[in-house]
Amino acid sequence: MTKILLSGNEAIALGAWEAGVQYASAYPGTPSTEILENFARYPGIRAEWASNEKVALDNVIGASFGGARVLATMKHVGVNVAADSLMSLSYTGVRGGLVLVSADDPGAFSSQNEQDNRQYARFGKFPCIEPADSAEARRFVGIALEVSEGFETPVILRSTTRLSHSKSAVEARVPEKREFQPLPPFNREGGANRVIIPAVARRRHPEIEQRLRDVAAWAEGTAFEIGLNTIFWGTQPLGIVTTGVAYQYAREIFPNASILKLGMSYPLPLQAIRDFAAQVETLIVVEELDPFIEEQLQAAGIAIAHGKDCFPLCGELTLEKVRQGALKAGLLEGEAPEALPEKPGIQINVPSRPPALCPGCPHRAFFYDMARQKRKAIIAGDIGCYSMGVLEPFKAMDMLISMGASIGMAHGFKQAGGQEGVVATIGDSTFFHSGLSPLAAAVYNKAQITVAILDNRITAMTGQQNHPGTGITLQGAQGHDIDIAPVVKAMGVTFVEEVNAWNVKAVETALKAALAHEDGPAVIIVRGACVFTPHFHLQPRMRVDHDKCVACHACLRVGCPAILKSEVLYEKNNRAKTMIDPLLCTGCTVCMQVCPTNAINPFEESYGEGV
């Protein structure tokens, strides 16, 4: 049996295709993005980027009602955006199997929080399925779809960064044809649940409570028979209840313990767990983030010796943390592996390597200018690469909370009575995600704010996905692209200016004019393609002329990774002259524009092949 390595995300995509998913919709978000990118390449399916996670879920709800098996994928905080529909979807139920993949981010590697989305399953009263590696991710998608169709319920398939972005072995064989039973055609009769008016909601509530009990009964029996929930009997008197990637840490740290591994972490098979507990001396729960299983077991009167008292509540679990927890609980003989060198180590100061805007980034001139306006303007930020405006050397962001929040926060801040100008910065993809409605409110209420739409022609931070502003669809077709300026004008904004993102002076002039505008919100569209898009063209790279450089370090204030301090000192101030790394420079000219002595200039006609 040949095996290949697939990431969790690749495996979810493959499993979804194999299990007959016909339509999938998503908004990009780390660590979920690659699921749809991979799914989109399979034959005989439709896959789309929606403008936000709620739209993605609404799309697949409609398709499920229409009789298709469907998948919506998003990062954990994206589920918050979709939650309005999700909570009532539990009441309407589904027709074609509907699986929502929630890719959580314990450790908040690239997110604004580390919420545990298993809580949504309990909150919304529907099942949650958690794979522990890629092979399970592939297999469990199919099970999730069966559960969804069989019980007419939405199902959350919960991944985490560690599952989504790890590769593990799966069987290489892929069926040539997908085998699934299409549902009968849509019939208007019998669809009373689909229109969730209050009378229907009141009738449905006890039915979904019963549905949850039915799924729990299934989890006690069938789920074990098909290997969704599993018991591994060990030789020790220790028993562990665990789920997801936490299982992998548990089985390495406690190789001889008995383990009840939950593929379905909600609803719990309480009787099976009670029986398991009766056969072990000590029962512990190893789970990442919230004490989700632990508290339910306690509520059911099942005695837990250890859980969150030893294994951390915050952050991602690791082998080391589980080992430390086990030592604290007295469950392991001996000590942690030798962490100290046998010979005394030599401590050196390792400088940090913080993320930075890429060389050539179209956000650079804007944040350079914003940093200069900082004393006069408050800056409300948004989610995207431009969140890095908060970092050195710009430090040009005063608040940042969630997708699309910048515009509403900017207006609210102004309403608190401050005299400063207020600027909301929002990217193009984020603007289509959730910037349109707050802008409507801002126009309507004559908000005295400046909205800077940083249009880099792509969803950049998640790895260059297209969106309504670019017009290219996920499956590579030409869709319709929406031009932002006419949209903003049609909404009633009286000041709209488009400006070249790499022109430092033009961006500054536009910003100043926008801040002076008094008739409702002013919008500037700072336009320049992300360096990773085909629209970005390398220009002749820059060089610092050391005869002219006076080591004023103005160029370092543009925060470009290509600009370095050289070893040559300027004799009058004894500071290092700067230099430009030719391998990194893209020739964007921002540093050239801010140099007061014209020491920076292009020095080559063009780039060589392969750069």
Added chain:
Amino acid sequence: MIDQMNFLFVGVGGQGVLTASDIAAQVGLDLGLDAKKSEVHGFAQRGGVVESHIRWAPSVGSPTCEYGTVDVLMSFELLEAARWLDWLKPGGTVIVNRQQITPMSASVGDAVYPAEEEILAALKARAGRVVVVDALPLAEQAGNSRTVNTIMLAALSTLLDTDPAVWETAILRRVPDKYNDVNRQQSLQYQMTPQYREHRARRP
């Protein structure tokens, strides 16, 4: 015969660390072992710290190594070897590329990039063996600076008791065709360097 290895590949975004770690994980499978690899790639920007864990064993559980237990720390950049050194088990092996990529904290801020001797001394104080590879000039000689990662894999392959053909197959299968001539040449070229001969001589 190897039956268990923990590798940690580290470097700077854009150096091909993740591709190299894909290949190393695949080699584990090709050797008949179970293999997993894990990395965190959040931000798409160039220039940040990149870490990738690769584990080979008859059956691998955690996709990440345990702190302080890494058998081989392979750093594609000099400073990063120092950053991740504590992950290495005492007496383990460090393979380090001499290439220096100055972080913004040093180029813009006041932090100082430590001297090469200082970093190498720290590595030697913990590791049982430190192999320094001058990968960038080798890659440039072979015709493409983007194949630094193949040079590093070539260095790794010579330190392990594995068939070099397994590595070559895994590399050629994974990287774009346009680099393959360069990669083949590189593998040959590396085998002609004194470093390589020294590694071969010291191989267990």
